[in-house]
Amino acid sequence: MNTESHDRPPFVPRDFSGRCRIFPSRDVMFLPFQSKWVLDNSRLKLAVKARQIGLSWTTAYRVVREKLREGARLDAWVASRDEVQAQLFLQDAKRFVNVFNVAATDIGQNVIDNDGHTAYTLRFANGLRAHSMSSNADAQAGKRGDRVLDEFALHPDPRKLYEIAFPGITWGGSLEIFSSHRGSLNYFNELVREITERGNPKGFSLHKITLEDALSEGFLYKLQCKLPYDDPRMEMDEGDYYNFIRSGCADKESFLQEFMCQPADDNTAFLGYDLIAGCEYREGDRWQTDLLDCKNPLFVGVDVGREHDLTVIWLIEQVGGVNFTRRVVEMSKQTFDAQEQSLYELLRLPMVRRCCIDQSGLGRQFAERATKKFGAYRVEGISFTTSTKEELAYPVRVAFEERTVKVPFTNAIRADLRGVRKEVTSSGHTRFAGERNRYGHCDRFWALALALHAAKTPTTGALTSVAGIRYQKSTFVSPWRRFTPRTLQQTAGLGYFET
Secondary structure (H helix, E strand, O other): OOOOOOOOOOOOOOOOOOOOOOOEEEEEEOOOHHHHHHOOOEEEEEEEEOOOOOOOHHHHHHHHHHOOOOOOOOOOOEEEHHHHHHHHHHHHHHHHHHHHHOOOOEEEEEOOOOOOEEEEEEOOOOOOOOEEEEOHHHHOOOOOOOEEOOOOHHOOOHHHHHHHHHHHOOOOOEHHHHHHHOOOOOOOHHHHHEEEHHOOOOOOEEEEHHHHHHHOOOOHHHHHHHHHOOOOOOOHHHHHHHHHHHHOOOOHHHHHHHHHHOOOOOEEEOOHHHHHHHOOOOOOOOOOOOOHHHHOOEEEEEEEOOOOEEEEEEEEEEEEEEEEEEEEEEOOOOOOOHHHHHHHHOOOOOOOEEEEEEEOHHHHHHHHHHHHHHHHOOEEEOOOOOOHHHHHHHHHHHHHHOOOOOEEEOOOHHHHHHHHHEEEEOOOOOEEEOOOEEEEEEEHHHHHHHHHHHHHHOOOEEEEEOOOOOOOOOOOOOOOOOOOOOOOOOOOOOOEEEO
């Protein structure tokens, strides 16, 4: 990107040690793109933006400013993607109350309707309130006033959220939506395409701010003013920072989506962003429970690597038909002894019912040793072939579609889940390929797939091919009974087992 050097303006502190080369034109609180957002009084407005450029903070200022206007008569309802973000938004709003030097009361978390929905509320001296809520779309129903939908594309169901929020401005107020992209099939991208390609029938005012746009207006200067002097980013100019962010992303697709306002193509991904986001724990959720106190069945999947790929152990707890992730153990370039020790600690847990291990290549000895130690009724080795990968992959997508799985909210896991592609070969066969990214080779996807397979397959012995499997219905078979191996069959609703 262009980093044309500018002389330091007089307002820059003499002790400022940052190496940025672009400064704001004036010593003001907001950069130009932020000011445009604050001053846009359109009834409907939408911003597609890079991550972490201060637009939520800017919007908190606007909410306070609008509620303090003479003649203001409507409350503001802010929907954030989770409870943590809802609290952070209100904290920003409280800081701007001090900037305006006005009185306001932080009511804290309170019930806002008869259905028990809650919000963090700030009450101004004029009686108006700003309510900051998490992503429950139903909480928007029956409430009038301004609507702010923060990180709209990251909500579990953006379309439903819009459908319920929009009628709330019928009797006055505005609707503000801003977000980074989450895939081409997300409703947020549908709105953007409606505006840019289909004549903007809803009448949105559109804002677009990429990382490059923000840097060209002085974003790095604002950031370096807040960083400690020994932060390595203090030594960067705009070009360095741009490259730093780009290299830190999982892959090129992630960078273009998160920072350059280009949605990832959901048509090529096996799991779309909407599916993944709908099954993620919220940030801050405690998902790693005490496994010794577990009263529900536990299942384990292991994708084995050594030199170039990770070994990933994924453990799920099955509660009422939903598979909750409780552990994700990731090991890079560890000895097999160290990997076995980590796995065996989990397999010794009393509630672990089954474990499926990738026994392709390096994993064969790994699977054989675990089977010998814990028994073929608890450990199954699976050879990765085109057919078995297909058998493993589709139940993963079904679990996400039906929301019967919960996974942690991390960039590495999301990149791996997103990185698997379904491809059709020249001969017409389907195969599943995993992109290699800075986090691995979709190892986490296959570990989860193996765990889900373990949860539905009380088998003895390795499943090496789905070809020639004879299907036979049975009435009821105890899923943990040990069988004498003869032929591989399938019982109704119980998956594969040996008879």
